[in-house]
Amino acid sequence: MKQFFLAFFLFTSCLSFAQSEDQNSFYLAETYYRQGEYEKATQIFEKLYQKSSFNTTYLTRLISCYQETDKFSTAENLLKNRIKKNTTHNYLYVLLGYNYQRQQLKELAQVNYDKAINSLEEFANYGGIIGRLFKDYNLLDYAILAYEKAMQKNPNVNYNFQIAQIYGEKGEYQKMFESYINLLDKNDSYLDLVQRYASRYITDDAENETNIVFRKTLLRKAASNPKNEWNILLSWLFAQQKDYNKAFIQEKALYQRNNGDLAEIFNLGKIAFDNADYGAASQCFQFVNENAFLEEEKIDANVYIAKIAVATKSSETENLFQQLFTEFGKNQQTIDLQVTYADYLTFSKNEPLQATKVLEEALTYANSKFEKGNIKLKLGDVLVFRGKFNKALIYFSQIQTQLKGSELAQEARFKVAQTSYFKGDFTWAKAQLKVLKSSTTQLIANDAVDLFLRITDNEPVDSIPSGLKQLAQAELLSYQNKNKEGLEVIENLFASKDLFANGLVPGEVIYDDALFLQAKLRIKEGQYLESISSLEKIIAADNQGFLVDDIYFLMAETYNYQLNDVEKAKEFYQKIIFDHPSSIYLVEARKKFRKLRGDNL
Known part of the structure; x- marks a missing residue:
């Protein structure tokens, strides 16, 4: 038994060593190849191919080395011998065809390309490798043919993603988007993938060519085959273009169809508010307020409704705040509303002392350190407004200490820099801003760079x-x-x-x-x-x-x-x-x- 284990150990050790040696040889050959030293690369790839003739990577690299050194006959003979030995390896016709193409023998090249495509009638499982080889050789139309024929012969495979990428490379955007949508139509789980790849072509300009093509493609699909995913993508597209009213229409359709979550409409409202589209934001938050079952959702929506009233300088802003406090009270759930009211009292009504009282009362309702931090941040703002710089800096510094690494702490650091700037302490302001220039929050980083x-x-x-x-x-x-x-x-x-x-x-x-x-x-x-x-x-x-x-x-x-x-x-x-x-x-x-x-x- 000991002898058996010893023999087994020696065998596996030798196998591992051989594999390691082959890997090192491959890396060296690949280095030569990338540096254009094809003769040196050829010698190594020949040895590797002799040891592992089934390895497609070794074969394709060896053929490429022969072609780069004008040894087309050597490459042709090797490929023809391989085809004789393995008649099912129909992908070899692509390599052989390309070998003819390199010699400007276009008719022979086309004959072999057609053989590769036609072979999929019987051996559809080679569709993936044949399509990829055509793509690698920049034979994009043949690649599409191969993928489409493979899907036609085998409905269980899906190459729409590969086809879409090829159409993108060709600049045929309508066909690209149609392929992505066909991919999603077969499998809903591809939604994030489609959105990610579509985003490479979509801009924030509604008149951009690819935006128009994507929108029309989605609308046609939605008309012929209504599905949640088309509304989701249309909403995403309109949001990218800052057409928040149109995005809201899509989100509302999704909500009514599914009788589901208001979170997406609320998030869209926040985006519209941040981009100063108060009309669209108001529609979103009013819809949430009217359809929410939970009081918490209603309060969150009304906080933004109040912020919109402040931003648009509505004459009914004070009355709105009082109505909301009457309806929801002053408690832990309405802390954000109280902070918003304090901001309004300070910067719109010039009543910072009253705002300070509102915030000090709000502190008594706060349970978490983040709630307290948010209130203290606004207290600091009010104190700066009042010219109480040192007391404001104490609040900002407390947030930095107690909430290290958080976005709130970064915002507090910027407030320290800004307050120091107002005081005329430019050295300390710069020291804080240097740290913030690499802030994970883009808005804070931009503000920091501007002030710096x-x-x-x-x-x-x-x-x-x-x-x-x-x-x-x-x-x-x-x-x-x-x-x-x-x-x-x-x-x-x-x-x-x-x-x-x-x-x-x-x-x-x-x-x-x-x-x-x-x-x-x-x-x-x-x-x-x-x-x-x-x-x-x-x-x-x-x-x-x-x-x-x-x-x-x-x-x-x-x-x-x-x-x-x-x-x-x-x-x-x-x-x-x-x-x-x-x-x-x-x-x-x-x-x-x-x-x-x-x-x-």
């Missing part, structure tokens, strides 16, 4: 005043809704001979930032023409600056919505479309330009 650049671009050099303290003071006054006082600080900054020899003029580092803040403050004060004047000065001084697309968009929006000057609005939307194609405002500018031009969207 504003400080580093404008901070004093060698203790020589630069105007950054005055800019930070004006931003604080804007934060506190003291817009007139903020404008006075900016105007004094422009006139300051103590800081600048000739006052703040073009060429000074802080010039653009001061004018941009002045423009935003003037808009808040209803001084729209004066705001345009500030923005025009930035363009005149530096029409290549990084603020240019922000400026054009703000000018277009001001002309469009405040000054009702359609032609001027179109002019500045058009500047973004043609002069700044990589701008984050491109899609929105294009959509609004088309609407003003009268296009039927």
